[in-house]
Amino acid sequence: MSSIGKEIACLDKGFVRLVDVMGDDHSIVQAARVSYGEGTKRLTEDRGLIRYLLRHQHTTPFEMVEFKFHIKLPIFIARQWIRHRTANVNEYSGRYSEMKDEFYIPSLENIRPQSTMNKQGRSEETFPTDQAEQIAAIFGRSQDQMYAEYQELLDMGVAREIARINLPVSNYTEWYWKIDLHNLFHFLKLRMDAHAQYEIRVYGEAMAEIVREIVPVAWEAYEDYTLHSVRFSRLEANALVSMLDTLPSDEILATFGLKGRELREFKDKFENMKHQ
Amino acid sequence: MSSIGKEIACLDKGFVRLVDVMGDDHSIVQAARVSYGEGTKRLTEDRGLIRYLLRHQHTTPFEMVEFKFHIKLPIFIARQWIRHRTANVNEYSGRYSEMKDEFYIPSLENIRPQSTMNKQGRSEETFPTDQAEQIAAIFGRSQDQMYAEYQELLDMGVAREIARINLPVSNYTEWYWKIDLHNLFHFLKLRMDAHAQYEIRVYGEAMAEIVREIVPVAWEAYEDYTLHSVRFSRLEANALVSMLDTLPSDEILATFGLKGRELREFKDKFENMKHQ
Amino acid sequence: MSSIGKEIACLDKGFVRLVDVMGDDHSIVQAARVSYGEGTKRLTEDRGLIRYLLRHQHTTPFEMVEFKFHIKLPIFIARQWIRHRTANVNEYSGRYSEMKDEFYIPSLENIRPQSTMNKQGRSEETFPTDQAEQIAAIFGRSQDQMYAEYQELLDMGVAREIARINLPVSNYTEWYWKIDLHNLFHFLKLRMDAHAQYEIRVYGEAMAEIVREIVPVAWEAYEDYTLHSVRFSRLEANALVSMLDTLPSDEILATFGLKGRELREFKDKFENMKHQ
């Protein structure tokens, strides 16, 4: 698998590197066919089966593909990342080893004001360049100072596990991280979302690029049915239905890619909405 | 909590009984407020916060409510049920104890032909009553015979763990099952779905009745944003958007319950669909 | 990896087959070295590091090796197996597909009386051959009858998901099962134990044979520090210590393989016991 070893730089000093992978699109099909036994002669086409599985949230076959990444990332991103519990992690230890002199400084265009719309995020606006430069300089200077102080404490003989307590969360750490495709899809859905912090989105997109190479068919299905799907609440669906009398003809719907089984499912969904 | 001890009969001999519960709607709010710290003065209303959390899939506060059920169910349903891994289970053991003479026989209206539309399910059609009765009689007779044989083997001194291997999967078992609200919502989404086997839907609905009593606000939000939500694929969303020029006025949308923040979110979603 | 595709027959009609594997002994070391960073120059020898990790229950590096098996097994064993939740499963579905005419019949020497010592197990004793043959014949006859009845119901058009409810738990099913090495070690510790049911031990031993080929160094460490380790309760440790004045000389302890760091750890453990 030629993607093994592929490394993508992330932020100013981080990276995502594919260490190993088990399986590909075919592994999903292979596992699914065990479920269906001999009873699925009609779903002979692999692509169709993968798309069917994802569309209907039959997620277990997607758990049969496993990815292992080596990732270098700032601690404050590691703290968001680790909230995804269905994964395996081996992290660099500041108790065993010295933390390295590597800290994240946002690029000037990523130093942004607080969003007024979104309590948890940054604005679309930027700072004037000189102000952004000033802020970046503050970050850098303090990181240097805190690392020098860390070294000084180590030189005094202070235990590593204590000396490191004032290192900032911009300090880079690294880990091996292993996860199956279903759970990685879930991670990417949340962490490539516009509401995720920019710095973790960068890692999400790097992994997405690698995943797409390994499981191109599953990835396409994921984009169509999960990543770019739209979910309407009961209230919203009611409002939408009131605006729509009838669906266009099958010919027109076909121009959107809706054919065969998928077309039938769409029409059923529409009918159900009307009669809910 | 007066719902504790509540027992709902399921199928012909099964039940769901609420053994214990930790938390209620308020526990969700309480945990969420730790996340938001003092920074969320505007989200002061508990109902609004719970609905916001669920709408935006901030699922961790829903994990803070925990349910413990005692359930009696046929083995073939237990096998579907146990696929939900994020739960705690203690099951009756056929190695330690004798299996009981209790087996599931479907009611006549639930003995149905194979669906021709749905490879995994039964038809909407029923059998003629006399034929359904005949089938039910076959089930009953064989269950009696297999249980008699089991008893015979035990009488011969055969170890329980071997004697039971020919008991049918219609045999009832029981277990304690403990799960948090977020994972229970996921279970119910899949197991109350029209594609789930009828016999597990019955248990899903029984638990839903109990959950609704314990966390009425979260349940309502769950119905609005998850259970009765509609998800459209990228293809479907594109087709829908082509049929819709503009949204109705805010006044009309308000008649569907779309107001304030939720209204803004709906309009944003619509705009995003148009420009995707 | 030449072990891929290796299939080991289990019981009368089952098997364990290695479908795929990610990693080997080296992957454990690779992940561990990320934790230790540059701080572990002394632990340069891979074998020593693997043994150290397992001895000290640093389990996360062992999660970095992943196994995928295709397994054919009777339903009553599948029910014990699935209690191990940290694994991925895709099982043959009796709703989609017809169950096959394959049932487990214990060999004559495995048809045993109930143990009088062990409430959950079978005795060391066997039945007289003619009695064992009679019991095996009962199993076979009823399995044939129940399968014929299943076919009859299918012929009448009964839905597969209903027709199968009287199939016995001796019916074979199959699944893909994926698990990491740490969790597989835990599975094997419990399921290769003398108290596990014979029929699942057979599968445990088959997987052990495969695992040993893939990660020989980790397997040896697992045998030394987990599988054949002995745990004493506080009460037992107190009793033992009272019987032991001093440890033998280092020379004598070396004859048991206790040297270097491992010897020091043993002596520390002994001292701690004496002063607890």
Add this chain to the structure above:
Amino acid sequence: MSSIGKEIACLDKGFVRLVDVMGDDHSIVQAARVSYGEGTKRLTEDRGLIRYLLRHQHTTPFEMVEFKFHIKLPIFIARQWIRHRTANVNEYSGRYSEMKDEFYIPSLENIRPQSTMNKQGRSEETFPTDQAEQIAAIFGRSQDQMYAEYQELLDMGVAREIARINLPVSNYTEWYWKIDLHNLFHFLKLRMDAHAQYEIRVYGEAMAEIVREIVPVAWEAYEDYTLHSVRFSRLEANALVSMLDTLPSDEILATFGLKGRELREFKDKFENMKHQ
């Protein structure tokens, strides 16, 4: 349950507070009896059953008790803590809310040199008081400076999610943390261990104090069979056995608390060791 609301101060500014609990010793017994059905008339005594379950690692009944804590802790401890994945967490968010001006400064006796024996820990030695005071002063001064800088960046309008990247890992955070008794026992085994970092041991001991009040019988069993148990590797067990001819008389063993079933199990274990 009078322990609800109990709060124990930890380190200089942290705490553990019991928010809620589901179940007690009796819940363990209740769940276990479902497994054993009517087949366990001899294990009628609850205490005996709980001790039997723990001794034999029948862990599922212990999962039936659930604890919810509110915890305030430094970020570097939160990072160790979160590695325990089988738990539910809701953490204060530095994206939504301002981080508070609270940082951990070790007490003078906990500022220690690097251990020379243990690469991951601190020494038993202490620094001279004036040197420890100097180190503590360095910590405090830098924390003040970094927090002032954080405030300055917020005043400039920098988004909270960016402004916080240079806050040190000694900054306090808080979370709600919910976990079942079995997984909590596992947490405490690892985090009350002498090799765990002192600062997390403090939290472990605080939770232990609370747990002991809620499930006194299970706690005692946990101390006897897990916390203060001693595990010997195959090599060590062989060495031990060579030193021991025979066990003392039952009368003597009884003085260590070894009687009845537990005495038989000890003797069996000893015999197995001799013949391994």
